[in-house]
Structures are given as structure tokens and as C-alpha cells.
Amino acid sequence: MGENLRTSVWDEGRVGYRTNRVYFVLFKGDLNYSSLRRSEAKALCNIDYRAPMKKPSSARRTKRRNNPDATKQDILNTATEEFANYGLSGARVDRIAKKMRTSKRMIYYYFGSKEALYRTVLEQAYAGIRTSEAETRLDSASPTEALRQLIEVTFDYEEAHPDFINLVSIENLHHARYLAKAASIRSLNIVIIKRLEDILARGRAEGVFRSDIDALDVHMMISALCFFRVANRHTFNVLFSRDLSSPRVRTHHKRMISEAVLRLLAP
Amino acid sequence: MGENLRTSVWDEGRVGYRTNRVYFVLFKGDLNYSSLRRSEAKALCNIDYRAPMKKPSSARRTKRRNNPDATKQDILNTATEEFANYGLSGARVDRIAKKMRTSKRMIYYYFGSKEALYRTVLEQAYAGIRTSEAETRLDSASPTEALRQLIEVTFDYEEAHPDFINLVSIENLHHARYLAKAASIRSLNIVIIKRLEDILARGRAEGVFRSDIDALDVHMMISALCFFRVANRHTFNVLFSRDLSSPRVRTHHKRMISEAVLRLLAP
DNA sequence: TGACATACGGACCAGATTGTACATTGACGG
DNA sequence: CCGTCAATGTACAATCTGGTCCGTATGTCA
Numbered sequence: 001m002g003e004n005l006r007t008s009v010w011d012e013g014r015v016g017y018r019t020n021r022v023y024f025v026l027f028k029g030d031l032n033y034s035s036l037r038r039s040e041a042k043a044l045c046n047i048d049y050r051a052p053m054k055k056p057s058s059a060r061r062t063k064r065r066n067n068p069d070a071t072k073q074d075i076l077n078t079a080t081e082e083f084a085n086y087g088l089s090g091a092r093v094d095r096i097a098k099k100m101r102t103s104k105r106m107i108y109y110y111f112g113s114k115e116a117l118y119r120t121v122l123e124q125a126y127a128g129i130r131t132s133e134a135e136t137r138l139d140s141a142s143p144t145e146a147l148r149q150l151i152e153v154t155f156d157y158e159e160a161h162p163d164f165i166n167l168v169s170i171e172n173l174h175h176a177r178y179l180a181k182a183a184s185i186r187s188l189n190i191v192i193i194k195r196l197e198d199i200l201a202r203g204r205a206e207g208v209f210r211s212d213i214d215a216l217d218v219h220m221m222i223s224a225l226c227f228f229r230v231a232n233r234h235t236f237n238v239l240f241s242r243d244l245s246s247p248r249v250r251t252h253h254k255r256m257i258s259e260a261v262l263r264l265l266a267p
Numbered sequence: 268m269g270e271n272l273r274t275s276v277w278d279e280g281r282v283g284y285r286t287n288r289v290y291f292v293l294f295k296g297d298l299n300y301s302s303l304r305r306s307e308a309k310a311l312c313n314i315d316y317r318a319p320m321k322k323p324s325s326a327r328r329t330k331r332r333n334n335p336d337a338t339k340q341d342i343l344n345t346a347t348e349e350f351a352n353y354g355l356s357g358a359r360v361d362r363i364a365k366k367m368r369t370s371k372r373m374i375y376y377y378f379g380s381k382e383a384l385y386r387t388v389l390e391q392a393y394a395g396i397r398t399s400e401a402e403t404r405l406d407s408a409s410p411t412e413a414l415r416q417l418i419e420v421t422f423d424y425e426e427a428h429p430d431f432i433n434l435v436s437i438e439n440l441h442h443a444r445y446l447a448k449a450a451s452i453r454s455l456n457i458v459i460i461k462r463l464e465d466i467l468a469r470g471r472a473e474g475v476f477r478s479d480i481d482a483l484d485v486h487m488m489i490s491a492l493c494f495f496r497v498a499n500r501h502t503f504n505v506l507f508s509r510d511l512s513s514p515r516v517r518t519h520h521k522r523m524i525s526e527a528v529l530r531l532l533a534p
Numbered sequence: 535t536g537a538c539a540t541a542c543g544g545a546c547c548a549g550a551t552t553g554t555a556c557a558t559t560g561a562c563g564g
Numbered sequence: 565c566c567g568t569c570a571a572t573g574t575a576c577a578a579t580c581t582g583g584t585c586c587g588t589a590t591g592t593c594a
Contacts, residue, residue, distance in 0.1 A: 068541065087440060090356035093582060103543050108583065168502055169436045173354060176501035189506045216509050217523060221492065228491030234443035235435055239456045242483050256484065263530040335571070360552060370573055375553065
């Protein structure tokens, strides 16, 4: 390569960091070309290489406070919003960095890569809904009332967390590849199924629920009805001019969904 | 620009199309830089500009067949798959080009930009499902039977077209921004609502349907239940180990969904 | 107080990706 | 045949973007 290469740099030209000059090189002998790194250029051209290094803009330079936990959570919160809005490929690390109080460097310091950050965001989001469900107590009531309460909790949570809904949609577009790597999530989700099974068993014993529809079916049905309203509200609104997030519609649908599930479960 | 610019080209250098040489330029006076176009370089440097032109690799050079319509449709089909699998930002124009029988150039020739291509793909996909629905005749039967048939048609179509489902999810992540630009789509979708209204009206007249749930509610419910099974099958499978696309589950759910809607509508 | 590990900032690199410049080739009317 | 224009192929160019280099600051423990 060396002998096939010739370089030329302007008079008074310094090839270096933040200089006003830009240099270019020519190759002979093949179709490929490439610009040189500064270090290569330095060696090849024997240029005075002085990195000017900015003066730290003295004025508005607040004292740095080390706070690893806050930094980490700041990154996660900002990233959740970014990934939920733009997807994994659409999300921009630079944009996350700009919105944070810290720098892009820290994303890589704490999470290693964009993909790893996405995975962490996903895990945190799933943990959110499941622990929220787990915290609501509803054992006392009748099976019918317990089920209605469970439905309403799901409805309310999904209404209140469109970011989570988006993340689930996005993850499905990825064939749940990243979710599959988060083993912890699975055990969290078993809980809600166990709970549903419990309610269903009680209802069947009392003769108020049929037995050819199992807990997973019911969970799917509840999820489907609640999820769609949030996930697809934009296309629905564009196509049919009905705003699914308006209070009136929300109240109506909340009752309707409960009723649909309960009616279906009647023997 | 002219006076701030100095150029240099190698001895015996021809700056031109497919030449072995590459030229570089230096700017003075500001931080920006840019390489020159060939044509600019030609003018500025007074270089002998002779485009060498590749010899057409004689051997495997099949005769070109002009076929604009086929080319266009080839692009659209390939792009549909790509966008459905990767989303708008995740899709790669180069990857589409590679899968096609034609070149990337043609995408820009016919569609202008990646985004415009996406918009066309979206319109075509929506047109697909609505015309498919419009083609099924189901006026003869009783309201209950007509509704059941409509549900099953929707169910079957969405099962058979996961690409369409993905595109809808993707479009919702974009807040339906691109769908909103496709005015034609809206009128297509009104048709199915009109049809539902018709069935509901007949059913109410016969006293078999309640009247506090309207066509849009019913459409949402049907869509939600059918859509979720396809859209969220991956996360569902990972979390609960139930394959929603298996024939057994499909049959079960198809019946269950019809029943859920019909039971809800009963007075 | 000073050494060491952890936390941090910002320029900048390298490769990926969209889009374009510029050429040739095919089809078709005259 | 020949001019013209739509259709097509190839090699770039411009830019965007994930990720890293290298240097500095902060805290803490002996």
C-alpha cells in the first residue's frame, strides 16, 4: 500500500483535530480508496500533529456530582420513552443522550450496547405491569366480582401505560427475540395465570362459570380487548374518526369488555 | 466558495467516472468541508474528463427486458415483506433491492423515496383486506348468521395475512401518520362499518340484538380479538408457552370469538 | 493526602445506508 | 433506420449513527 499511495497536503496545512483543513489522498492501482486516519496521515505525511483540545468553556461548567443510580435510572426512563416511540431500530442513541442529564458515553458504560439497553427497558416494563397486578388484592369477592376487578385493573393499567403497549408491539415485530432472553419475566407472568385459574376454579365449583374455556383463553381475551384499544387507537381514529381514548368511550368500553368476558364465561 | 477553495490533483490524474484516481480538496476559512462532484472538479481543475466506461462484463450479460408494471409490482411485493418484518426504520432499501430482480435505482425511479414506498405498501395492504371483505356475500342469512360469517371472514383473513397485521402495528407506532395521508383508504373502510350497521339494524328489528352497542364497538371487538392472536402471538408464546397459531387453538378461538361477540349482543 | 477504582465528558471514527450522477439500453413512432 | 424518451444499471457521494478513545473528575480507604 505504501508505495501505491501518494499524499498531498496544503501549504501551511495542519492535519489534525479540529483544524480548518481537510486532507484527501489518492490511491493508484485499484478501484478502492479511502481517507486516512489522522494517525496514519501523520505518519505518512510527516505533518505536525497537534491536537488543539478545547478549553473547557469555563463559564457554565457546573460541578459534577457522581450519582450512579440516578444516572442509570435517568438513562432507563429516557430510553423507555425513546424505544416506545421509535422502536429498536428507529431509536437513536444520540437522541436519548441529548434528552438525558448525562452523556452518551454513560449508556455504553452502564449497558454496553443499544440492544442491551433495549432489553433492560423491556424487562423493566414487563416487571411494572405484573407487580402492579400482583399488588391488587381481590380474593374476598365472589368469582364474578373478582374477575370483573381483575379485568378492570388490566384495563386501567394498559390505558395508563401506552409506552408498555408500544414496547410489546415492538417486541412482537421482533418475534419476541429479546423477551425470550429475559427468563425472569416468565415467572412473573405465571402469577396472573395462576390467579385466573383460581378464580375460574371457584366459579366452576359454584356453577357460574363454564369449564371449556381455560385461564389462558380468558387472559388472552382480556388482553386482546384492552390492548387493542390502546395499541391501535391511531389507525382506528384515522379510519373511523372515533377517539378511543376519550373518557366517554373509555367508560363505555370498560363496562362492555367486562360484560363480554363474563357473558362468555356463563354456562 | 471559489476563492476559499484550492484543489490539487495528481499528475497524470484523470478525475472521472470509474477512474482509478480519487481526488481530495481542502477548504480554508471554516470548519465545513466537502469533496467535489466530478463535474465541479472538472470545471475547477480543468481536468481532462473522459469517462472510461466499464466494458459490460460480456459473459453473463442477459438481454434486458423492459417491463415497467412487473418491475413495479416486484418492488411492492418485496417491500411489503421487508417493511412488515423490519418496520419503516428497520427496513433496508439495499436489502429490498437484493431480493428483487431489479436494482435499487428502480425503487427511486418509481417511488422516489423509502418513505413513499412505505406509504404505497401500506395503501396496497389496506386495500387488500377491505376488497377481500367486500367480495364475500352474506346478506341472505339471518342477522346472527350474517354476523357470524363476517367474524369468521375477518378471523380467516387476519390469520392468513400476518404481514398486514404487522404493517398496522407499525403504522400505529407511527401514530398513523402515513395512513392519514392516504385518503382513499378511509372510504374503503367505511364499507365494512355500513355493512355491520345493516346487520345490527336487522337484528334489532328482530329483537335479537341489543341497541346500546353500535357498529364501531362491534367492529373494534372483532378486530381486537382477531388481531391480538396474530399480532401478539410471539410474546404470548414466550410468556405462556401456548402456540396461538396451532390448528387446535385456532379452531377453538374462532368459535370462542364468534360466541363472545354474539353473546354480548344478545339483549 | 495520595493512590486507586469508579464515574464521567466529548471529540471522532468507521461503517452502514439513503439517495444521486451519469451512463447505456430498449421500445416505438415517423 | 433514426431520433426520442422511458427504463435500467453502476458507481459513487453525503450523511447518519452506533460505538470507542482518551482524558478528566470524584469518592474512598489506608
